[in-house]
Amino acid sequence: MSVDLGIVGQAAGLFAVTNIDDILILSLFFAQGAAHPGATRRIVLGQYLGFAAILAVAVAAAFGATFLPESAVPYLGLLPLALGLKAAWQAWKHRGGEDDEEEAKEGGPKALEVAAVTFANGGDNIGVYVPVFATAGVGGMSVYAVVFMVLVAVWCFAGRFFATRPLVAKALSRWGHVLLPAVLIAIGLLILIEGGAFGL
Numbered sequence: 001m002s003v004d005l006g007i008v009g010q011a012a013g014l015f016a017v018t019n020i021d022d023i024l025i026l027s028l029f030f031a032q033g034a035a036h037p038g039a040t041r042r043i044v045l046g047q048y049l050g051f052a053a054i055l056a057v058a059v060a061a062a063f064g065a066t067f068l069p070e071s072a073v074p075y076l077g078l079l080p081l082a083l084g085l086k087a088a089w090q091a092w093k094h095r096g097g098e099d100d101e102e103e104a105k106e107g108g109p110k111a112l113e114v115a116a117v118t119f120a121n122g123g124d125n126i127g128v129y130v131p132v133f134a135t136a137g138v139g140g141m142s143v144y145a146v147v148f149m150v151l152v153a154v155w156c157f158a159g160r161f162f163a164t165r166p167l168v169a170k171a172l173s174r175w176g177h178v179l180l181p182a183v184l185i186a187i188g189l190l191i192l193i194e195g196g197a198f199g200l
Contacts, residue, residue, distance in 0.1 A: 050118025074195020
């Protein structure tokens with residue numbers, strides 16, 4: 001039992017260290033979806049889809065299957081970069097506050113957009129998870145997977161908590177439409193540059 005608790009602690013620590021930046025991104029997504037019914041559900045679903053994809057790739061790689069070659073990881077930066085540019089374009093298009101009805105219909109962030117950003121932002125985590133999973137064995141890997149999935153819910157709660165604090169909510173409602181594209185574009189460029197994509 002003590003070994004299991006040890007693995008749980010290690011899993012929690014590993015998740016926290018590799019996903020700390022996700023809380024900021026989630027806060028921005030929750031702020032963007034604040035006025036839209038069903039947005040919270042879509043953001044949480046997207047976060048789970050994206051993280052499940054990261055886990056699936058890491059587990060497969062730990063068993064020796066490489067669905068995602070290491071050389072392809074830097075190019076995951078194109079996903080948040082494209083979504084950031086799209087968000088920037090939409091923010092610019094609606095800069096005067098017009099088209100509010102159309103924006104309300106759009107319903108905030110889409111689940112697949114959140115999943116794409118989560119997966120791209122966590123692409124480098126795969127390299128950290130694979131050796132840990134490979135040495136943990138099937139039992140240990142299962143514990144890691146369960147702890148990670150529970151902590152995704154905690155991260156979603158934390159992101160929503162920060163996005164709904166009066167001071168933060170006020171700032172995000174005023175600047176969120178600028179911050180979200182800026183953060184997504186920065187993440188995309190960082191992934192591309194740090195990974196040496198396109199010889200950068």
